[in-house]
Amino acid sequence: MLSRQRLFWHLRPYDLPGSDRIFLQACRDNCAYHIRRCPGYAAICEHLGFSPGQLQTIEDLAKIPTIPTLFFKRKALFSMPRWRMAMKVTSSGTSGRYSQIGFDWGSILAEVPMVVGLGFRHHLVSAKPAHCIVLGYEPHRSNHTGVTRTMFGLTHFSPPLSRTYALRMVDGAYVPDLSHVVETLEKLERSHFPTRIVGFPSYLWFGLQQMVELGLRVKLPKGSRIILAGGWKQHSAQEVDKSTLYALVERTLGIPEENINELFGAVEHPIFYNTCERHHFHVPIYGRIIIRDPETLEPLPVGRVGLVDLISPLMTATPTLSVMTDDLGYLTPGEDCGCGIRSPYLTILGRVGMGDIQTCAAGAAELLGKGEAF
Numbered sequence: 001m002l003s004r005q006r007l008f009w010h011l012r013p014y015d016l017p018g019s020d021r022i023f024l025q026a027c028r029d030n031c032a033y034h035i036r037r038c039p040g041y042a043a044i045c046e047h048l049g050f051s052p053g054q055l056q057t058i059e060d061l062a063k064i065p066t067i068p069t070l071f072f073k074r075k076a077l078f079s080m081p082r083w084r085m086a087m088k089v090t091s092s093g094t095s096g097r098y099s100q101i102g103f104d105w106g107s108i109l110a111e112v113p114m115v116v117g118l119g120f121r122h123h124l125v126s127a128k129p130a131h132c133i134v135l136g137y138e139p140h141r142s143n144h145t146g147v148t149r150t151m152f153g154l155t156h157f158s159p160p161l162s163r164t165y166a167l168r169m170v171d172g173a174y175v176p177d178l179s180h181v182v183e184t185l186e187k188l189e190r191s192h193f194p195t196r197i198v199g200f201p202s203y204l205w206f207g208l209q210q211m212v213e214l215g216l217r218v219k220l221p222k223g224s225r226i227i228l229a230g231g232w233k234q235h236s237a238q239e240v241d242k243s244t245l246y247a248l249v250e251r252t253l254g255i256p257e258e259n260i261n262e263l264f265g266a267v268e269h270p271i272f273y274n275t276c277e278r279h280h281f282h283v284p285i286y287g288r289i290i291i292r293d294p295e296t297l298e299p300l301p302v303g304r305v306g307l308v309d310l311i312s313p314l315m316t317a318t319p320t321l322s323v324m325t326d327d328l329g330y331l332t333p334g335e336d337c338g339c340g341i342r343s344p345y346l347t348i349l350g351r352v353g354m355g356d357i358q359t360c361a362a363g364a365a366e367l368l369g370k371g372e373a374f
Helices: 002-008 016-037 039-048 058-063 069-074 105-121 146-154 178-188 201-213 233-238 242-253 362-368
Strands: 087-090 100-103 130-137 160-170 173-176 195-199 225-229 260-266 269-274 288-292 306-311 322-332 345-351
Touching: 002 016, 002 105, 016 039, 016 058, 058 288, 069 322, 087 146, 100 105, 105 269, 130 146, 130 178, 130 201, 146 195, 146 225, 146 260, 160 178, 178 201, 195 201, 201 225, 201 242, 242 260, 288 322
Parallel strands: 130 160, 130 195, 195 225, 225 260
Antiparallel strands: 087 100, 160 173, 260 269, 288 306, 306 322, 322 345
């Protein structure tokens, strides 16, 4: 799909108006591909009376049949045989249900310029080596979760000198190794190289609180950075605002607010949303976001709260062209941010009440709850 490659090699990652034409073409091509190759997706489109030719303007993206993430947790949909896929990743499946998402080689090749381009745009890329602390799972051949793949990938924005994981695989099971994390942080304070911490914001918050209670404080080397992936998940009741978290980071680890980045995405929508200097998730050209009314699923205007519908023509192994999340959020005009990026930005407020949906962090949270303080 040349249209997909042209989109993901576009040189201006936040130029939505300048990429609308090629984005529409990539969506038409992507939809037509899935209709030809995936009988289940074809049946959905036929039932709703949708065809790729209906995508003539950017507003027509709302016509694309949107598939809830809950559907992917209950039924696997693929548009190519397994042997043609580059890999297959999953959500955590801690409740016994998990999404199975196939990645074709073309999507992986398209992701590379997206990640590299946005990495440079947001000052994540550095030639200086760094030690990495990962507040998540250690990669293992039995672990196919998308969050593990993502966090491992984030350690490559600078040459990794070492990786220390909060959850390690021992005798076929993940166990917390938080005491080693503490020891490593204390040693890295004296390193000539910076430290990069990757993980969930909830784990970072709880860990830093416990460090304060234990009287532990380090000052990591200049250039150290934190990359937060994912939200607060099942810890939403204990969520704190970003300014509170960032202030605790600086007091406890010596990392200033400008060296903290947050990412947003989903295994069903692996687009690289990265916070700007004002900590807002601006929409990059590789995806579009529609906010839908929870009752009618009709598109809502900018500023109104609704369900977050994520659209991207990235994947051909799995029909994830339009995916309805269980997140509630709203869009704000980019001009209101003040960072200079003009594309609208997304604010996530939380998740709707679907008790049977478990998130990618649930299993790790349970394990970390059994470990020592750090």
